[in-house]
Amino acid sequence: MNNRKSCIIVAGGKGERMQSNLPKQFIELQGKPILMHTIEAFRNFDTKTEIILVLPATQIDTWQTLCKKHAFSVPHKIVIGGATRFESVKNGLSLLGDTQLVAIHDGVRPLVSVETIAACYHEAAISGAAIPVVDAVDSMRQIVEDTSIAVDRTKYKMVQTPQVFSKEIILKAYNCDFSPRFTDDASVVEASGQKVALVNGNIENIKITTKTDLLLAEAIMQSR
Amino acid sequence: MNNRKSCIIVAGGKGERMQSNLPKQFIELQGKPILMHTIEAFRNFDTKTEIILVLPATQIDTWQTLCKKHAFSVPHKIVIGGATRFESVKNGLSLLGDTQLVAIHDGVRPLVSVETIAACYHEAAISGAAIPVVDAVDSMRQIVEDTSIAVDRTKYKMVQTPQVFSKEIILKAYNCDFSPRFTDDASVVEASGQKVALVNGNIENIKITTKTDLLLAEAIMQSR
Numbered sequence: 001m002n003n004r005k006s007c008i009i010v011a012g013g014k015g016e017r018m019q020s021n022l023p024k025q026f027i028e029l030q031g032k033p034i035l036m037h038t039i040e041a042f043r044n045f046d047t048k049t050e051i052i053l054v055l056p057a058t059q060i061d062t063w064q065t066l067c068k069k070h071a072f073s074v075p076h077k078i079v080i081g082g083a084t085r086f087e088s089v090k091n092g093l094s095l096l097g098d099t100q101l102v103a104i105h106d107g108v109r110p111l112v113s114v115e116t117i118a119a120c121y122h123e124a125a126i127s128g129a130a131i132p133v134v135d136a137v138d139s140m141r142q143i144v145e146d147t148s149i150a151v152d153r154t155k156y157k158m159v160q161t162p163q164v165f166s167k168e169i170i171l172k173a174y175n176c177d178f179s180p181r182f183t184d185d186a187s188v189v190e191a192s193g194q195k196v197a198l199v200n201g202n203i204e205n206i207k208i209t210t211k212t213d214l215l216l217a218e219a220i221m222q223s224r
Numbered sequence: 225m226n227n228r229k230s231c232i233i234v235a236g237g238k239g240e241r242m243q244s245n246l247p248k249q250f251i252e253l254q255g256k257p258i259l260m261h262t263i264e265a266f267r268n269f270d271t272k273t274e275i276i277l278v279l280p281a282t283q284i285d286t287w288q289t290l291c292k293k294h295a296f297s298v299p300h301k302i303v304i305g306g307a308t309r310f311e312s313v314k315n316g317l318s319l320l321g322d323t324q325l326v327a328i329h330d331g332v333r334p335l336v337s338v339e340t341i342a343a344c345y346h347e348a349a350i351s352g353a354a355i356p357v358v359d360a361v362d363s364m365r366q367i368v369e370d371t372s373i374a375v376d377r378t379k380y381k382m383v384q385t386p387q388v389f390s391k392e393i394i395l396k397a398y399n400c401d402f403s404p405r406f407t408d409d410a411s412v413v414e415a416s417g418q419k420v421a422l423v424n425g426n427i428e429n430i431k432i433t434t435k436t437d438l439l440l441a442e443a444i445m446q447s448r
Contacts, residue, residue, distance in 0.1 A: 133365060136364075136382075137431065137433065138382040138383055138384065138431065139382075139383035139407050139408045139410075139411075140360075140380055140381065140382060140383060141357065141380070141381045141383055141410075141422070142379055142380055142381075143378075143379050143380070143381065144379075147419065148381065148420075148422060150405075150407060150408070150410065150411045150414065151380075152407070153407070155366055155367050155368075156364055156365070156366055156367070156375075156380075157364065157365045157366075157367065157372065158360075158362040158363075158364060159362055159363035159364060159365055160362065181374075183363050183374060183376070183377070184363045184374070186363075186365075186374065187363075187374045190374065195371065196372075198365070198372055203434065203436055204436055207361065207362065209361065210427065212427055212428050212440070212444065215440065215443040215444055215447055216436070216439065216440040216443060218443065219439040219440060219442065219443040220436065220439055223439055
């Protein structure tokens with residue numbers, strides 16, 4: 001696979017669900033901010049990947065201070081985030097260089113494996129759009145009006161990131177107005193008429209949003 | 225709440241997904257088999273709860289040896305499991321004493337909180353059937369024929385245990401033949417025409433089925 005690759009890392013969290021003043025992407029795991037682990041995951045996959053980091057305007061100073069403190073040297077561009085994730089991704093897309101495949105990844109998913117990243121880029125190179133999914137492990141119920149019904153969990157998949165697209169497809173898809181139906185980048189791309197392929201994610205690739213997630217992430221990193 | 229309470233703990237795992245010869249319910253957390261932590265969670269809620277443990281016939285000797293080794297003294301009845309979870313629960317129900325509310329709980333969910341247990345018994349005392357659920361955290365897709373569609377994750381809940389029922393309701397529900405639609409006890413009870421109420425579970429109340437789950441459980445226990 002010789003396609004030129006980019007990765008937009010979206011880090012918009014404020015740390016509210018962590019009951020922390022520190023935005024969650026700056027919380028340390030193994031002595032280093034989560035966001036640095038996330039960027040390094042892509043660097044470990046391919047050192048030539050163009051990395052674009054989307055951050056709230058109020059966090060850019062803190063990030064640059066953290067980069068100095070941790071002597072973080074992975075090259076990356078920084079762009080200011082928008083009021084919504086949709087706008088943030090749009091801002092990230094505006095900085096894309098001469099590239100063919102664009103990954104969009106949550107800043108607080110530092111545990112994405114090299115295999116998951118590779119599988120997503122690989123499938124996107126073939127079919128234009130690919131996202132990593134894992135099985136649902138618990139029984140599930142669907143809320144229907146004022147009651148709920150059991151559903152077959154084997155018919156559902158849990159969606160992770162990176163969500164990877166050809167540059168042409170993602171630029172075309174985001175050239176639209178925001179819709180509340182846009183829950184992730186795949187849903188934006190699908191609204192443009194493009195099908196999205198599913199590839200296997202890795203179960204450790206959790207989105208760190210709670211203190212329990214943070215405990216798990218620390219434990220997984222320790223065990224690696 | 226002065227109802228007499230029972231709890232059937234179903235421990236049928238073989239450890240295959242753990243790549244371990246030890247059945248997963250016997251794997252140690254903080255130096256003690258998972259199953260002992262699970263039983264103690266119910267003991268911590270109410271020392272008078274009748275505890276019925278369902279175990280595969282081949283594991284009963286090992287369990288009794290483990291109980292001696294760990295000086296585990298929480299009183300419990302033991303019954304042999306069946307070929308399916310449905311049969312295992314039926315066997316557990318056959319041992320119920322003079323009780324009013326019956327919880328059915330996975331042996332490998334040791335992190336259930338006292339609050340979750342209390343909420344389930346409380347709601348079951350009112351409405352006859354109650355199960356703990358938590359929100360879905362990732363985006364979700366539904367597999368439809370040879371493709372997949374994005375679904376609204378806020379319309380879905382992830383189901384945990386204990387699932388708690390009045391004795392009358394659960395006995396009536398299980399007085400039927402097995403159906404592949406029975407994915408949990410709530411689905412058996414619903415097939416009998418009874419509605420099931422949802423209460424808040426606790427997010428740490430994971431079902432330990434993989435090595436990642438085991439890491440998380442160890443981390444949560446350490447942090448408590």
